[in-house]
Amino acid sequence: MKLQQLRYLAAVAQNGMNITAAAEKLHTSQPAVSKQLKLLEDELGFNIFVRSGRTLTKITPAGQQVIDRAIRVLREVQNIKGISAELKGENSGVLSIGTTHTQARYVLPPVIQQFRTQYPDVRLQLHQGTSEQIAEMVSLDRIDLTIATGSSDLFPGLVLLPCYHWHRQIVVPRGHALANIKKPTLKQLGMYPIITYVFSFTGSSSLPQIFAKADVTPNVALTAQDADVIKTYVRLGMGVGILASMALDPKEDDDLVLIDADHLFPSHTTWIGFTRGGLLRRYMYDFIQVLAPHLNKRLIDRAAQAENQEAFDALFADIQLPSR
Amino acid sequence: MKLQQLRYLAAVAQNGMNITAAAEKLHTSQPAVSKQLKLLEDELGFNIFVRSGRTLTKITPAGQQVIDRAIRVLREVQNIKGISAELKGENSGVLSIGTTHTQARYVLPPVIQQFRTQYPDVRLQLHQGTSEQIAEMVSLDRIDLTIATGSSDLFPGLVLLPCYHWHRQIVVPRGHALANIKKPTLKQLGMYPIITYVFSFTGSSSLPQIFAKADVTPNVALTAQDADVIKTYVRLGMGVGILASMALDPKEDDDLVLIDADHLFPSHTTWIGFTRGGLLRRYMYDFIQVLAPHLNKRLIDRAAQAENQEAFDALFADIQLPSR
DNA sequence: TACAGTTACGGACCGCGTAAGCATA
DNA sequence: TATGCTTACGCGGTCCGTAACTGTA
Numbered sequence: 001m002k003l004q005q006l007r008y009l010a011a012v013a014q015n016g017m018n019i020t021a022a023a024e025k026l027h028t029s030q031p032a033v034s035k036q037l038k039l040l041e042d043e044l045g046f047n048i049f050v051r052s053g054r055t056l057t058k059i060t061p062a063g064q065q066v067i068d069r070a071i072r073v074l075r076e077v078q079n080i081k082g083i084s085a086e087l088k089g090e091n092s093g094v095l096s097i098g099t100t101h102t103q104a105r106y107v108l109p110p111v112i113q114q115f116r117t118q119y120p121d122v123r124l125q126l127h128q129g130t131s132e133q134i135a136e137m138v139s140l141d142r143i144d145l146t147i148a149t150g151s152s153d154l155f156p157g158l159v160l161l162p163c164y165h166w167h168r169q170i171v172v173p174r175g176h177a178l179a180n181i182k183k184p185t186l187k188q189l190g191m192y193p194i195i196t197y198v199f200s201f202t203g204s205s206s207l208p209q210i211f212a213k214a215d216v217t218p219n220v221a222l223t224a225q226d227a228d229v230i231k232t233y234v235r236l237g238m239g240v241g242i243l244a245s246m247a248l249d250p251k252e253d254d255d256l257v258l259i260d261a262d263h264l265f266p267s268h269t270t271w272i273g274f275t276r277g278g279l280l281r282r283y284m285y286d287f288i289q290v291l292a293p294h295l296n297k298r299l300i301d302r303a304a305q306a307e308n309q310e311a312f313d314a315l316f317a318d319i320q321l322p323s324r
Numbered sequence: 325m326k327l328q329q330l331r332y333l334a335a336v337a338q339n340g341m342n343i344t345a346a347a348e349k350l351h352t353s354q355p356a357v358s359k360q361l362k363l364l365e366d367e368l369g370f371n372i373f374v375r376s377g378r379t380l381t382k383i384t385p386a387g388q389q390v391i392d393r394a395i396r397v398l399r400e401v402q403n404i405k406g407i408s409a410e411l412k413g414e415n416s417g418v419l420s421i422g423t424t425h426t427q428a429r430y431v432l433p434p435v436i437q438q439f440r441t442q443y444p445d446v447r448l449q450l451h452q453g454t455s456e457q458i459a460e461m462v463s464l465d466r467i468d469l470t471i472a473t474g475s476s477d478l479f480p481g482l483v484l485l486p487c488y489h490w491h492r493q494i495v496v497p498r499g500h501a502l503a504n505i506k507k508p509t510l511k512q513l514g515m516y517p518i519i520t521y522v523f524s525f526t527g528s529s530s531l532p533q534i535f536a537k538a539d540v541t542p543n544v545a546l547t548a549q550d551a552d553v554i555k556t557y558v559r560l561g562m563g564v565g566i567l568a569s570m571a572l573d574p575k576e577d578d579d580l581v582l583i584d585a586d587h588l589f590p591s592h593t594t595w596i597g598f599t600r601g602g603l604l605r606r607y608m609y610d611f612i613q614v615l616a617p618h619l620n621k622r623l624i625d626r627a628a629q630a631e632n633q634e635a636f637d638a639l640f641a642d643i644q645l646p647s648r
Numbered sequence: 649t650a651c652a653g654t655t656a657c658g659g660a661c662c663g664c665g666t667a668a669g670c671a672t673a
Numbered sequence: 674t675a676t677g678c679t680t681a682c683g684c685g686g687t688c689c690g691t692a693a694c695t696g697t698a
Contacts, residue, residue: 001401003327004688020652029690034653036688044408053697054653065407072601073400076393077325083389084368156631277396277481307480309633328663344677353665358678360663377672378678655694662687669680 003077005040006070008033009048013067014140017049017056068139075142079279086281092121093281098134099126099147101226103270106246107324108147111291118290119283130225138275144284146273147291158273159304163292164322165269167262169248171234171241178240179257186214186264193221193239195230207242210265231256244268246324269321276304294319327401329364330394332357333372337391338464341373341380392463399466403603410605416445417605422458423450423471425550427594430570431648432471435615442614443607454549462599468608470597471615473568482597483628487616488646489593491586493572495558495565502564503581510538510588517545517563519554531566534589555580568592570648593645600628618643 011022012033019037023030041048048063049056059067085093099108104126112124127137135154137143152160170189172178181188196207211218221239224230227247234241234256242265248258272288272295274280285297299315306312335346336357343361347354365372372387373380383391409417423432428450436448451461459478461467476484494513496502502512520531535542545563548554551571558565558580565580566589572582596612596619598604609621623639630636 001327001404002688003325018652030652031654031691032689035655038654044404046408046411051653054695055651055697056653062407062411066404069400069404069407069603073397073404076397076400080325080368080390080393080397083386083393084370087370087386153631156629279393305480307477326663342677354677355666355679356664359680362679375678378670379672379676380678649698651697653694653696656692658689658691660687660689662685664683664685666683667681669678671676671678673674673676 001040001043002036003073005036006073008036009040009067009070010074012037012049012056013059017059019056071140075275075278078142082279082281086279091119091283092123093283094123094125095119095145095281095284095287096125096127096141096143097145097147098137098143099128100131100134100149101128102149102244102247103147104128105226105228106244106249107270107291111287114290115283115287118286122283144274144278145287147270148273149268149270152271155273157275159276160271160273161288161292161295161300161303162316162321163270163272163295164324165267166245166324167260167267168242168265169245170259170261171231171243171248171253171256172259173235173237174255174257176240176257178259181259183263184259184261186211186216189240189242189264190216190218193219194242195222195224195233195239196220196242197230198223198225207265267323274304280304292322294321325364325367326360327397329360330397332360333364333391333394334398336361336373336380337383341383343380395464399599399602402466406603406605410603415443415607416447417607418447418449419443419469419605419608419611420449420451420465420467421469421471422461422467423452424455424458424473425452426473426568426571427471428452429550429552430568430573431594432615435611438614439607439611442610446607468598468602469611471594472597473592473594476595479597481599483600484595484597485612485616485619485624485627486640486645487594487596487619488648489591490569490648491584491591492566492589493569494583494585495555495567495572495577495580496583497559497561498579498581500564500581502583506583507587508583508585510535510540513564513566513588514540514542517543518566519546519548519557519563520544520566521554522547522549531589591647598628604628616646618645 008022008026011026012019015021015025019033020030023033026033037048044066046062047060048066050058050060082093097108108126115122116124127134127143129137131148131151131154134143134146134148138146138155138158146155146158147163149166170178170184178184178188178192190211207218222230222233224233227243230241230243231253233239242261250258272291274284280300285300288295288300289297303312303315306315332346332350335350336343339345339349343357344354347357350357361372368390370386371384372390374382374384406417421432432450440448451458451465451467453461455472455475455478458467458470458472462470462479462482470479470482471487473490494502494508502508502516505512514535531542546557548557551567554565554567555577557563566585574582596615598608604624609624612619612624613621627636627639630639
């Protein structure tokens with residue numbers, strides 16, 4: 001078994017089982033990949049891919065296991081090279097971030113702007129998706145940092161560090177009946193059509209559940225994936241928007257009336273995560289700290305090495321997270 | 325970077341930085357190892373080992389990082405080969421177990437006897453040591469299963485499954501003043517010289533702490549690493565023995581008087597652990613179940629995949645662990 | 649016919665083993 | 674002088690790229 005074979009295997013798996021495409025990405029010839037893949041399968045004694053005719057169509061169960069472990073091997077090899085680059089003081093490399101729309105659209109732009117002046121030679125890769133898509137990217141591709149909210153169960157292999165709190169805000173057009181009410185109740189909210197996010201998570205903090213507890217049946221007029229769409233329809237007068245606080249900017253959205261809703265809905269925490277045991281380059285530490293100033297290298301290292309949940313929680317006990 | 329280079333590196337690290345010894349274990353020539361090691365260092369751009377003259381004397385900090393990750397890579401590669409062996413239905417392989425004296429001497433013999441009839445072709449490697457030594461073996465060498473008690477913080481990368489409870493017993497020679505007392509108190513115990521284990525862990529359940537709570541200052545006459553030594557000195561009349569329940573056998577030790585001490589000292593749990601994400605061969609599952617019948621494959625798999633502590637604990641909530 | 653993977657073959661490269669060289673105790 | 678690492682060199686294997694071949698849509 002050679003590292004090259006595992007590289008080829010991973011590339012084929014990551015390119016829709018297309019050997020030709022994989023070969024191109026690897027800057028090598030197609031027969032080279034084909035042959036090494038076959039050699040690997042021969043050595044293992046079973047097929048990693050199911051072939052119908054000559055095209056690869058499916059991954060065998062054992063094959064999936066092999067692919068998963070091959071990717072881990074390659075990750076670790078990358079990390080070894082990273083140690084080398086780090087020691088040479090290289091401020092170049094790749095920083096690949098997986099995140100959700102809200103972070104990518106409203107939170108990260110200034111962070112990335114500052115980061116880029118600090119590390120102009122780091123190639124940034126931003127991968128946007130739902131939590132589920134990001135979780136898959138984490139296990140399949142190579143994502144260095146993950147920034148998201150809630151649903152930590154989706155990311156078992158990651159160390160998750162809390163970045164900041166946020167709450168929901170109610171948004172109405174000027175002149176709306178709710179515009180002058182400082183602290184609307186759920187009942188009052190329920191009187192108007194509601195425009196909010198697609199309910200991706202169904203925990204006790206989800207909107208329907210909270211309305212249900214107050215015996216209010218919300219009239220959800222429209223659900224969207226992202227805040228811009230929601231704001232657009234609020235502007236059209238289609239209803240009352242409920243969205244994340246950091247998606248709103250008093251200046252940018254001065255045609256709308258913003259009403260805090262932290263008395264109605266629990267606050268959430270956005271975290272940043274990285275693979276346990278993964279290598280953090282200097283620039284990754286710095287990126288994290290630009291996003292969340294309280295997360296300095298020392299704290300990150302301690303959190304990554306915390307041996308249990310209690311030790312981990314103790315690290316953050318004294319820290320007041322910012323609100324956004 | 326080649327897998328071979330990482331193999332050579334690991335072998336050198338595991339053989340006291342002796343290239344010649346490593347080469348022998350690898351069944352290759354000494355210059356081959358020397359050259360590949362050098363090539364690897366060249367590629368990385370820094371020294372993994374500190375050379376004084378021509379002999380390797382120390383590991384550089386970055387070198388240690390590289391070694392750790394190289395070992396992970398090799399582990400994963402072994403796992404891939406294991407997938408292959410498993411699929412071929414091979415009942416052969418290596419099962420390397422790290423454990424403490426008490427387990428190795430009193431608990432494992434019947435387990436291993438039964439296991440060997442089931443899997444005659446599995447090469448068993450038993451590594452005995454203190455918890456600390458085992459922890460080091462887990463990270464350096466290749467230990468498949470770890471069996472120990474307490475101090476779970478020493479093993480952050482392992483999944484630990486509870487096997488059985490045990491408690492402490494008091495042992496005195498026939499005719500000793502305590503021999504007829506069913507439930508001695510700590511005060512009574514404190515009146516005699518005590519012979520027990522070296523206090524390796526200093527938690528709230530450690531013997532000195534428990535005595536201290538009762539305002540008793542025990543007179544510890546002798547501490548030993550293993551139960552046999554303790555029993556020997558109890559037989560010589562040097563004092564009262566306090567040791568683990570499974571280290572005593574009413575038949576074998578019928579010249580001694582055994583007194584339960586679970587009313588004085590909290591009970592402990594012995595667990596079996598394996599690296600998170602590691603490959604478990606069929607025979608490993610079976611070994612675990614021979615040791616702890618409640619740990620069937622299904623339960624082990626679920627525990628290994630549990631995403632958080634709560635989910636993990638829930639799996640064992642309904643299970644009554646045996647006492648030994 | 650176009651497309652995707654396999655087979656065939658020559659050349660470059662690489663890693664190994666043997667043998668000799670060179671530091672340190 | 675013994676031990677242990679490094680350098681030198683020739684051989685054999687391996688991997689790659691080009692080119693020709695073979696199944697599918």
